Amino acid sequence: xxxxxxxxxxxLALTFASYTVRESRCADAAxxxxxxxxxxxxxxGFSQVGVESDWRMANTQSxxxxxxxxxxxxxxxxDAQQKQSRQIAAIRDFIAQRVDYIVLAPVTEEGWDKVLRExxxxxxxxxxxxxxxxxSDNDLFTCWVGSDFRKEGGTAVxxxxxxxGSDKDLHxxxxxxxxxxxxxxxxxxxLQAGVSKNPGWRMVASDSGDFTQAKGKEVMxxxxxxxxxxxxxxxxxxxxxxxAMEAMDEVGRTYGVKGATKIISFDATHAGLTxxxxxxxxxxxxxxxxxxxxxxxxxxxxKTGERPAKLAYVDEAAFDATVITQAELDQREY
Ligand code: GYE
Numbered sequence: 001x002x003x004x005x006x007x008x009x010x011x012l013a014l015t016f017a018s019y020t021v022r023e024s025r026c027a028d029a030a031x032x033x034x035x036x037x038x039x040x041x042x043x044x045g046f047s048q049v050g051v052e053s054d055w056r057m058a059n060t061q062s063x064x065x066x067x068x069x070x071x072x073x074x075x076x077x078x079d080a081q082q083k084q085s086r087q088i089a090a091i092r093d094f095i096a097q098r099v100d101y102i103v104l105a106p107v108t109e110e111g112w113d114k115v116l117r118e119x120x121x122x123x124x125x126x127x128x129x130x131x132x133x134x135x136s137d138n139d140l141f142t143c144w145v146g147s148d149f150r151k152e153g154g155t156a157v158x159x160x161x162x163x164x165g166s167d168k169d170l171h172x173x174x175x176x177x178x179x180x181x182x183x184x185x186x187x188x189x190x191l192q193a194g195v196s197k198n199p200g201w202r203m204v205a206s207d208s209g210d211f212t213q214a215k216g217k218e219v220m221x222x223x224x225x226x227x228x229x230x231x232x233x234x235x236x237x238x239x240x241x242x243x244a245m246e247a248m249d250e251v252g253r254t255y256g257v258k259g260a261t262k263i264i265s266f267d268a269t270h271a272g273l274t275x276x277x278x279x280x281x282x283x284x285x286x287x288x289x290x291x292x293x294x295x296x297x298x299x300x301x302x303k304t305g306e307r308p309a310k311l312a313y314v315d316e317a318a319f320d321a322t323v324i325t326q327a328e329l330d331q332r333e334y
Contacts, residue, residue: 044100045091045094045099046075046076046077046078047078048063048079048105049087050107051079053211053212053213055237059130064292083107084107094119101125109180109181110133116133120140127142127143128141128145129291130146132144143312145311149187149287152286156264161198166198169201171229172202175234183211184236204223209235209244213243214243216241216243216244220233224247230260230261233263238267256282263280263282267286268284268287273328273332274329276321277329282320283321284321286317290334294312
């Protein structure tokens, strides 16, 4: 107990120290040319995953809106094209530019310790958004805000049990997101747990479509050639579901509320919910991309010396094609 208390105290002290260091670093940097040209603006470097999905585009828009010049921010966005190496280079570049805060939407969970230590040594707070990282040292990031992906997957599995049958023989095809990303890991783990729990459920195919429509289509084409019967398609995002639907349309396979293959999807973007309302997607689990205001609030609080929660999960809903209303679709902001 004493040891835990001591560890907690030193974490607190270290966290506080890093903010203090950061503040004095900012004061020095004010004399710097670059910093002067940005005036009194808060410079935020955002390493974004890419442009792979509607979710991602909505997330980028949300960040742009929240970190506007009008609000006193200079937001530098670097698109990693879904490559971790590009994110590491972006973070190093942000450190070299001496930005005030770094925001990282990590493509994968593993492999961040070295570069995050560099940011910490430079006294720059790092806020992780959306997916999570695995690190041996939680002091390497200031805080995280995002989704509980395991819970999202669990919601989908409960729906399958209730609506398709826990004791039924189900042939399941699985389109995975980018391997090693928290969104893929959590949603996949939940499905695997469902398959182990329900003896009739059989995973016939499982492959990654990298969260894109084009790859989702490509993978689904291969699966359709191999398997004449697919009762459930568990698709880890809306864009891959669109690709899979294209592939099914092309070979005349039916899906959705009236079709042979029931489709589960994630994100519940405007386009995804439209397909749900049309009965093409049976069940769509929301994943909220509107993190801009959440991250902005974190930075605002850090600036005033507050310490926001280390981890913050956002609340998320889910939509059944037989229940969703036009009004719910109309309310959708992304
Ligand atoms: O589900 C997918 C996107 O990490 C939550 O990434 C995000 C996922 C989202 O490309 O569409």
